Amino acid sequence: MTRPLSDDDLRAMMTHMIGARVSSQRAFNLQRQGRAGTNAPIDGSEAIVVGAARALDPTADWVLPQYREPVALQRFGPEVLESYVRYILGDPDGGHIPEPVRVWPPQISLATQVPHAVGMAWGMKRTGETGCALVFLGDGSTSEGDFYEAANFAGVLRAPVIFVVVNNGWAISTPVASQTAAKNFAAKSHAFGFPGTTVDGTDILAVYEVVSEARERAVSGAGPTLIEAVTYRLAPHTTADDPTRYMPDDELVAARGRDPLTRFQKELSGRGLWSDDDTTRAEADADAVMEAAIQAAEADRANPIELFDHVHAIRTTRLERQRREWIDHYGEDPR
Amino acid sequence: MTDSPGRKLSYVQAFTEAVRLEMADDPTVICAGEDIGFFGGVFQSYAGLQTEFGVDRVVDTPISEQAIVGLGLGAAVNGMRPIVDIMFMDFMAVALDQIINQAAKIKYMFGGAATVPLTITTGGGAGMSAAAQHSQSLEALLCHIPGLKVVYPSNPLDMKGLMASCIRDDNPTVMVKHKRLLGMKAEVPEERYYTPLGEARVIRPGNDVTVVAWGKMTNDALAAADTLARDGIECEVIDPRTLQPFDIGTVVESVRRTNRAVVVHEAVRFGGLGGEIASQIQENAFDYLDAPVARLGAPFSPVPFSPDLEAAYIPSQERIVEEVRSVMARPLLGG
Numbered sequence: 001m002t003r004p005l006s007d008d009d010l011r012a013m014m015t016h017m018i019g020a021r022v023s024s025q026r027a028f029n030l031q032r033q034g035r036a037g038t039n040a041p042i043d044g045s046e047a048i049v050v051g052a053a054r055a056l057d058p059t060a061d062w063v064l065p066q067y068r069e070p071v072a073l074q075r076f077g078p079e080v081l082e083s084y085v086r087y088i089l090g091d092p093d094g095g096h097i098p099e100p101v102r103v104w105p106p107q108i109s110l111a112t113q114v115p116h117a118v119g120m121a122w123g124m125k126r127t128g129e130t131g132c133a134l135v136f137l138g139d140g141s142t143s144e145g146d147f148y149e150a151a152n153f154a155g156v157l158r159a160p161v162i163f164v165v166v167n168n169g170w171a172i173s174t175p176v177a178s179q180t181a182a183k184n185f186a187a188k189s190h191a192f193g194f195p196g197t198t199v200d201g202t203d204i205l206a207v208y209e210v211v212s213e214a215r216e217r218a219v220s221g222a223g224p225t226l227i228e229a230v231t232y233r234l235a236p237h238t239t240a241d242d243p244t245r246y247m248p249d250d251e252l253v254a255a256r257g258r259d260p261l262t263r264f265q266k267e268l269s270g271r272g273l274w275s276d277d278d279t280t281r282a283e284a285d286a287d288a289v290m291e292a293a294i295q296a297a298e299a300d301r302a303n304p305i306e307l308f309d310h311v312h313a314i315r316t317t318r319l320e321r322q323r324r325e326w327i328d329h330y331g332e333d334p335r
Numbered sequence: 336m337t338d339s340p341g342r343k344l345s346y347v348q349a350f351t352e353a354v355r356l357e358m359a360d361d362p363t364v365i366c367a368g369e370d371i372g373f374f375g376g377v378f379q380s381y382a383g384l385q386t387e388f389g390v391d392r393v394v395d396t397p398i399s400e401q402a403i404v405g406l407g408l409g410a411a412v413n414g415m416r417p418i419v420d421i422m423f424m425d426f427m428a429v430a431l432d433q434i435i436n437q438a439a440k441i442k443y444m445f446g447g448a449a450t451v452p453l454t455i456t457t458g459g460g461a462g463m464s465a466a467a468q469h470s471q472s473l474e475a476l477l478c479h480i481p482g483l484k485v486v487y488p489s490n491p492l493d494m495k496g497l498m499a500s501c502i503r504d505d506n507p508t509v510m511v512k513h514k515r516l517l518g519m520k521a522e523v524p525e526e527r528y529y530t531p532l533g534e535a536r537v538i539r540p541g542n543d544v545t546v547v548a549w550g551k552m553t554n555d556a557l558a559a560a561d562t563l564a565r566d567g568i569e570c571e572v573i574d575p576r577t578l579q580p581f582d583i584g585t586v587v588e589s590v591r592r593t594n595r596a597v598v599v600h601e602a603v604r605f606g607g608l609g610g611e612i613a614s615q616i617q618e619n620a621f622d623y624l625d626a627p628v629a630r631l632g633a634p635f636s637p638v639p640f641s642p643d644l645e646a647a648y649i650p651s652q653e654r655i656v657e658e659v660r661s662v663m664a665r666p667l668l669g670g
Contacts, residue, residue, distance in 0.1 A: 037464040037640050090464065090641025108468050109425075110398055143397030144429070171398055173374030178395045246374050304647040307636045318605070322634050330647065 002212040005054070005205075007273055012075075013054055013204060014268055017046040017261050018279065019286035020072035023081060024235075026290045027071070027088055031239040035298070036088040041235035042068045044202075045166050047260035048229040049073065051207030052134060052164055055215055058102060060131035062120050064113040067106040068166075069136050077101045078289070085293040091302045092310065111137055111144035114163070118154045121161035121218070132160040132218035134211070140171025142185055151226065155192040160218035162211065163226045166201065168233040169255075173246040189226035201229030202260040205267070231260065301335050341522035349491035349523050350380050350456075350512060353498035354418060356527050358388050361416060364502060367394040367403060368420025368456075377422055378458055378517055400426050404433035404455060408441065408507075411453040416502060423469045424459035424511060427477075438507040439482030453508070454501045459487075460513040460551055460601055461649050467637035470645075472550075472602035477509050478579040478611075484508040484532055485579040489553035491521040493576055496530025504532060513550040535582035537589065541569035544659055545589040547612055548599040549575055552650065556599055559655035568663055578608060586612065587619040594625040595662050599655055604632030626665040631658045 005013075020042050030036035042049070049065075049072035056063065058076045065073070070084040079101045087094025087105065095105040107113040117135035124131055141147055142165055154161050165185045169176055182188060189196025195217075199210045207229055214225035232255030236243050243252075268274035308315060308323040315323065344352060358364045366381060372395035375382035385393035396403050400421055407419035421427050427434060434455065441449045461470035477485045484506050488494040494512075501508040538553060539560055548556040553574045560570035571589050575582055590596045596616050598609040609630035616628050631650045639645050 037466065037642070087640070090639065090644065092639060092641070092644070108466060140398040143399045145399065145401055146429075171369075172377065173370045174395050174398075179397045240377075302639070302641045302644050304644050307634060307639055307644055307648065311636050318635055326634070326647075335643075 002209055005208065009054060010268055010271075010273055011278075013050050014264055014274055014278070015282045015285075016050045016053075016072060016074045017204070017264060018282040019074055019289070020046045020050065021261060022283055022286035023071040023290045026287070026294070027085070028235070028239055030088070030294065037090055038239050039088045040067045040238045042071050043235035044168055044231045044233050044255070044260065045069070046072055047204035047264065048164065048166055048201040048207055048231060049136065050075075051204040052211040055208050055211035056134060057131065059100075060129070061215070062102045062104070062117070062131065062133040064104045064117045064120070064133060064135040065106055066110070066113065066136050066138060066141065067108055070103070070106055073103055076103045081289070082293045082296065085290070086297045089294075089297045091297060091300070092306050093302075094297075111141035111146040113137070114141070114147050115150035115153070117161050117163075118150045118157070118159050121154070121159035121224075122157050125157070125160055130219050132162060132215055134162040134164060136164050136166055138171060139165060139167040139169070139176050139179055139185060140174065142188065143179055151188070151192045151224070154224040155194050158221065158223035160221075161224045162214045162218060163224065164211070165226065165228045167228050167230045169231075169251075170233050170237065170243075170247065172237045172241060173243075185228040186226060192224075192226075194224045194226065196226035196228065198228045198230060201231035202258050202263055204260060204264050232258070234259065303333055303335055304330055305332070342525060343520045344491050344495070344523040345517065346488070346491045346494050346519045347378055347380055347512065347517040349495040350498050351382055351384065352523070353495045354381070354502070355384060355387065357499060357502045358384065358392065360527075363414060363416045364418065365392045365394070365410065365415055366418045366420070367396050367406060369396055369398055369403070369422050371395065371420050376420065378512070378514065380420070380456065380512065400430040401433050404430040404438060407453045407455070408433060408438050408451060411451045412441065412449045416452045418454045418456060418502060421455060421457045424457045424473055425468050425471050427455075427457060427473065434477070434483070434507075435480050439480045442506075443482065450505050451507045452505045454504075454510060455507065456510045456512065458514045459511040460515055461638045461645060462515040462551070464640060464642045464645060465514075466640035470638035472600065472633075474511060474578050475602055475606060475608045478581070478608060482507065483579060484577065485511070486532060486577050487511045487513070487549045488576060489513075489516070489538075489550055489574050491519060491523050493530055493536070493574070495523050496528050497532070497576060499527060500529045500532050503529065508532070511550065515551050516554070519554075530576070532577045533580040533582055534577065535573050535575045535585040537571060537585065538574045539570065539572040541571035541593070543569045543593055544571070544595040544597060544662060545586065545593045546570045546572045546597050546599060546655070546659065547575065547586055548572065549578065550601065552599045552601055555650070555652045556655055559652045559659065562652070562656050563659055568659065570659060581612070583612070583615045583619065586616060590616055590620045591623045594623050596624075597629040597631060597655070597658050597662055599631045599650055599658075601649055602632055603635055604630055605635050607632045626662045629658050629662045631655060
């Protein structure tokens with residue numbers, strides 16, 4: 001029941017993969033320049049996120065990312081990247097992705113978004129919405145109790161949810177072999193009573209296929225699916241990491257030879273759908289989009305007074321008093 | 336001649352040395368945590384220990400905070416003297432059932448039969464643009480729980496002696512390392528020594544006002560004291576070093592001489608330890624006070640990601656100076 005991909009779909013997927021990597025690398029450099037906070041590069045996971053997003057319906061489905069994925073969710077609207085840029089530049093409003101975009105902001109605490117996804121999916125089932133929730137988590141996050149408890153709930157509730165475990169080989173410095181003795185992460189689904197499958201996460205078409213099937217299961221009421229997408233982390237864990245201290249060089253070199261971007265470029269070139277000029281153009285376009293997002297974010301820096309805006313739905317008396325004290329101290333707009 | 340310049344260690348190296356010396360002396364001292372083995376910890380707190388003591392005594396764990404603390408507790412009850420690491424203090428929230436309901440209460444619930452010589456180490460504090468879920472100061476939460484000891488050194492010398500005491504202590508202890516102090520260097524003796532838990536240190540004597548501060552704030556309070564001294568205001572800066580049990584005697588003795596007190600902490604002011612300390616000061620030195628005890632802490636808001644907002648959020652040297660001045664400027668009642 002997988003929707004066949006048109007040539008336009010295929011070209012858009014390639015464009016989004018390139019855009020994701022360009023945005024991610026610029027975000028990394030911004031941190032190095034002192035213009036952005038800690039952020040986590042996507043390099044190596046582009047096919048998983050872009051492929052999964054293509055299999056979803058942005059008007060019906062929800063995506064709950066961990067922290068690497070926002071740069072690759074262009075299919076859900078330009079607002080995702082724009083908000084992400086504001087976020088890494090430190091603006092508290094960066095977590096606010098405007099309606100009707102169905103993407104949660106990045107989640108920094110590991111696996112905490114997994115129960116949220118099950119809750120959203122359960123809610124959708126309760127209200128009769130025909131959609132699903134897709135949640136990204138990493139190999140390391142599967143060791144958290146939140147993952148096991150939420151996956152168990154999903155099975156019991158037959159929630160329309162898709163768990164995508166991005167197995168990139170590493171949780172900061174911890175290799176998968178130290179994370180689990182299971183032979184793969186997909187096998188864990190058996191304990192929860194729903195299917196699991198392992199897919200080559202460098203093959204965007206394969207990812208698209210398995211997520212499409214999982215979505216079909218979810219929206220038809222058949223319940224959750226666990227997808228393990230295997231790739232390799234081609235960049236540091238975050239801007240605060242130095243993988244040369246622990247990542248074997250030969251592994252990284254071999255993984256670069258299986259770069260998901262190169263793989264899909266070759267595939268599309270073979271079909272006559274993509275050229276080197278297209279790559280150059282896609283990179284330049286992505287860079288321009290990112291530059292515009294950065295300029296917009298930098299032109300509207302956070303005001304210290306905003307600190308008190310979203311602590312509660314309505315500012316309490318104490319917050320109101322503190323806000324007034326800050327205005328007395330810093331002025332209405334000390335930026 | 337013993338006045339040759341002493342060897343200097345950083346705050347984090349002093350921590351590592353304390354662990355290394357105890358491990359070398361006592362085979363029951365074992366370590367477990369995320370990324371602490373091969374990598375040596377994301378803050379390099381455990382650097383070199385796995386190489387020296389092997390993978391069976393310095394264990395890289397899956398990302399499972401609740402299980403990490405529970406594992407340490409079980410091993411402790413069985414005669415080991417484990418050190419378990421929770422990478423960021425914020426992540427303790429994941430393991431609070433094991434910390435609050437188990438580690439802190441096991442001796443009590445077993446009628447004294449079980450002993451828990453467990454040390455939980457963690458990185459606390461803000462100032463790294465690490466955002467709301469990686470920057471908190473949650474020490475008040477821990478100090479509220481009978482059964483736990485909470486230690487928060489402000490310098491390398493105390494770090495080594497306090498960490499050694501934590502390891503030797505027969506109670507569950509939490510050792511908080513302030514992330515912004517990791518690189519702070521000072522002379523540290525090479526031999527083993529034990530700084531008693533529950534003893535404050537007068538780190539700078541003075542007669543005009545008592546300033547109580549811990550962790551990074553001790554250092555900011557010392558810098559503020561230098562500024563104030565130029566105007567003839569002599570602060571007595573007290574570092575409690577251990578927050579639970581809290582050495583109120585040293586503070587009260589000081590306040591009875593200075594007649595004024597300011598408590599400074601990086602944690603949110605409302606519900607922070609400053610309230611407890613101020614209350615104990617007035618209970619024990621009411622007749623000596625020439626001004627209400629002042630409390631300086633963070634506003635009632637999560638720690639912001641933005642460097643600008645974060646700088647405004649954390650109590651600064653300037654705000655300590657202002658707070659002390661306002662306490663000094665308060666006219667004597669009836670005077």
